[in-house]
Amino acid sequence: MELFRYKKPIDFMGASRKFGIVSLILVLLSWGLIFTKGFNYGIDFAGGTLIQLKYEGEAPLKKIREAMAKSEAFKDATVTYFGSKNEVVIRTKTSSKSVGKDVGDEVRQMLKDTGKFVVRRVDMVGPKIGNELKEKGLMAMVLAILGILIYVSVRFEWRFALASVLALVHDVSIAMGAIILFNVEVNLDILAALLTLLGYSLNDTIIVFDRIREGLQKIKDPDLAGIINESITRTLSRTVLTSLTTFFVVLSLFLFGGEIIYGFSFTMLVGIIVGTYSSIFIASPLLMWLGFDVKAFRAKQAEKLKREKEKEKMRAMYEQGTI
Structure with missing residues (x-):
């Protein structure tokens, strides 16, 4: 289903610097709240x-x-x-x-x-159990981010991996800032929401990155910004449909789910908005800011394809008994 029909790619990267500045300010404000006001820990963590x-x-x-x-x-x-x-x-x-x-x-x-x-x-x-839960929760988030870094590095390239992890840090930081700003009680539900947010945001970013990698191989444009613009434009309908569907489900939980899941649904609402935004305006521009080289990537892919063809040729010769 196509929500948007376009004759030419939307210039997302043209506004990337402005969005980058806004995001940087939001992240700094969020960390400022973390170090000054701090979290309102619930029974699970404070005891x-x-x-x-x-x-x-x-x-x-x-x-x-x-x-x-x-x-x-x-x-x-x-x-x-x-x-x-x-x-x-x-x-x-x-x-x-x-x-x-x-x-x-x-x-x-x-x-x-x-x-x-x-x-x-x-x-x-008890206070001791609360501290243990807090430490294990933090460890779970760190291990999740490290696992994501390794996975994306293997599947894509180290700049893609670093960009996706920085985007995740951006998403979680702003979500934590919103939790502190609105004085939401931090318990195991909030931790579950933050870990869910990591998976949701990464999924969105990986889909965009997949299309960018595909664009690097098929789109003739040597300019990385142009390739990113066209790749994001092609995935825009899918991104909007997925995000809106998830948003309305979580919004229903937030409005009608009651006090018990208020913290979880609030964190997920913020996370869906920020995660969708970061996949387009943070993760993708980071590829340019990290110095991704289109020519070097295409040369590397061509060399890889050449080696694969040589292996296939050698295998064919071996099977025919000519070696």
Whole structure:
């Protein structure tokens, strides 16, 4: 299905410098937020206790907070609505080390005068486990990026690999900046979204790179910018259709999925937009900025093709018994 019909290639590379400057500013601002404000770590990484309650009627937040303030273990707890006004989530830094008995029973006793409710969920994570999850999550992202670097280097060429990895760093950096800016709680769902974003963005970039590599062999234009423009223009319909389909699915999750998957869907929304943008305006121009040589590439491909033909000729001669 073709969304766009074109008589000549769109000049994407003509605007690449402007988009590059915008991206650089966004990445620097994102890292500035990371080092100054930092992440709002959830229970999974910071450790603590999360208790979800469901009341028969509207949950009395004021009474719950007053009751929590009387307890030494829960005096710093935060109480917020969870999806609807009859469900609340209580978050506290208290972990299993500081609570000697069943947390659910303690909460029932503490809040017995606030109305009828049931304890839907109690999650407890110690500080040590939280730090382990944080370290393993970071290691998973680093290993994923290294694996991608090796894979693209083997499949394409080192400049393609470096360009794709830099584009991934760009995407993840801006996504993390948005997470901090909108104060989204960072937990295992966010980590899963960031790892999913790596795969989604790489898939988009690889498809564009495949078409560029094909263009290097078929398009007569010796100018790399012209080849990239024509290659991206040819994949534009596919890119827009894929991105819009994924975007609308994730948007539905964001709007109607509720509080539980809010962080995941928010991160994916940002990632889809940034990942699609970076495949065109960041990864592709990086090939030019890294000094990719069209003539050298074509000479290398011609030499490779020549060696393959010689091997086929030798194999044919061997099979015919002429060697």
